[in-house]
Amino acid sequence: MDDLRTRYLGEIAGAADEVALERLRVAALGKKGEVSLRMRELGGMTPEERQVAGPALNGLKDEINAAIAAKKAALEDAALDARLKEEWLDVTLPGRRRARGSVHPVSQVTEEVTAVLADMGFAVAEGPQIESDWYNFDALNIPDHHPARTEMDTFYMAQAEGDNRPPHVLRTHTSPVQIRAMQERGAPLRVICPGRVYRADYDQTHTPMFHQVEGIAIDRDISMANLKWVLEEFFSAFFGTTVKTRFRASHFPFTEPSAEVDIQCSWEGGTVKVGQGDGWLEVLGSGMVHPKVLEAGGIDSSKWQGFAFGIGIDRLAMLKYGIPDLRAFFDSDLRWLRHYGFAPLDVPTLHGGLQ
Numbered sequence: 089m090d091d092l093r094t095r096y097l098g099e100i101a102g103a104a105d106e107v108a109l110e111r112l113r114v115a116a117l118g119k120k121g122e123v124s125l126r127m128r129e130l131g132g133m134t135p136e137e138r139q140v141a142g143p144a145l146n147g148l149k150d151e152i153n154a155a156i157a158a159k160k161a162a163l164e165d166a167a168l169d170a171r172l173k174e175e176w177l178d179v180t181l182p183g184r185r186r187a188r189g190s191v192h193p194v195s196q197v198t199e200e201v202t203a204v205l206a207d208m209g210f211a212v213a214e215g216p217q218i219e220s221d222w223y224n225f226d227a228l229n230i231p232d233h234h235p236a237r238t239e240m241d242t243f244y245m246a247q248a249e250g251d252n253r254p255p256h257v258l259r260t261h262t263s264p265v266q267i268r269a270m271q272e273r274g275a276p277l278r279v280i281c282p283g284r285v286y287r288a289d290y291d292q293t294h295t296p297m298f299h300q301v302e303g304i305a306i307d308r309d310i311s312m313a314n315l316k317w318v319l320e321e322f323f324s325a326f327f328g329t330t331v332k333t334r335f336r337a338s339h340f341p342f343t344e345p346s347a348e349v350d351i352q353c354s355w356e357g358g359t360v361k362v363g364q365g366d367g368w369l370e371v372l373g374s375g376m377v378h379p380k381v382l383e384a385g386g387i388d389s390s391k392w393q394g395f396a397f398g399i400g401i402d403r404l405a406m407l408k409y410g411i412p413d414l415r416a417f418f419d420s421d422l423r424w425l426r427h428y429g430f431a432p433l434d435v436p437t438l439h440g441g442l443q
């Protein structure tokens with residue numbers, strides 16, 4: 089019996105896993121186990137022998153059961169330790185940062201401009217960026233060979249050999265959307281058309297792709313006075329301060345009369361401040377829509393008249409948010425975007441209900 093005890097307790101202590109433990113349990117205490125067989129032999133013993141062997145065998149059985157239970161617990165502990173070591177977690181580490189984008193100044197300012205003008209009753213219209221030369225030029229009273237065609241540094245679309253039709257262009261301004269809006273909506277009309285435009289030009293204040301917003305209002309009795317009021321209201325709401333405007337006589341083929349509009353500003357220490365001082369900054373072109381343009385849009389020019397204007401959005405963004413170089417707008421430099429970009433609710437807007 090001592091041999092059995094020594095052997096089993098030794099093997100239990102050395103068991104590698106639960107399967108090995110179970111095998112030992114069956115070998116010792118199973119139906120045909122060594123200890124069980126001994127117990128069965130008790131029947132053939134004398135009462136005296138049985139009195140000694142019985143309790144001893146029971147004791148051995150208990151001892152083996154206890155050793156197996158203890159070893160099992162030890163194995164489980166070791167397994168847990170190993171797992172804990174492997175699934176190690178440092179709860180003091182900083183959390184994982186989620187990358188957060190920002191709203192590009194052009195998107196931001198387009199939103200702001202749209203919100204102000206929409207509040208004044210203008211609907212938003214859009215048109216294609218690849219435009220026929222009729223919409224981009226002819227319909228706007230810029231005939232073939234007109235100097236304005238070359239002045240605009242137009243990008244022309246490639247054409248198949250032998251195709252003699254005038255090539256399409258990347259629209260050089262948002263003004264063609266005026267024509268499309270007149271054709272689609274008729275008069276009376278109040279729309280703005282924000283969007284991308286293209287010209288072959290590149291320096292600190294020019295990029296080959298930039299953004300404009302066009303405005304047009306057609307009715308029976310609209311005059312330059314309405315234009316001036318709308319623009320002053322617009323600039324004051326946009327810059328958040330009263331902004332005076334100055335109209336200078338100018339020329340555009342699509343308006344008659346035409347005016348370039350400056351806004352009041354000061355230049356101090358190299359920075360521009362809008363709405364103060366006695367300096368002026370040119371920001372847009374405008375005028376009364378030329379009768380030929382109304383007719384191209386399918387509107388009877390003997391009954392209707394109106395004003396139109398075109399503003400550079402990127403320029404407005406530079407002015408309002410003090411951004412010095414236009415070229416950086418389109419470099420996709422993350423540092424620039426983080427610095428000049430906006431969180432969605434940074435600037436209170438009319439449509440956001442925060443003003």
Ligand code: DAH
Binds near residue numbers: 397
């Ligand atoms: N289309 C002109 C440009 O890109 C801007 C402009 C001037 C638009 C006068 C107008 C306007 O609607 O009336 O330079």
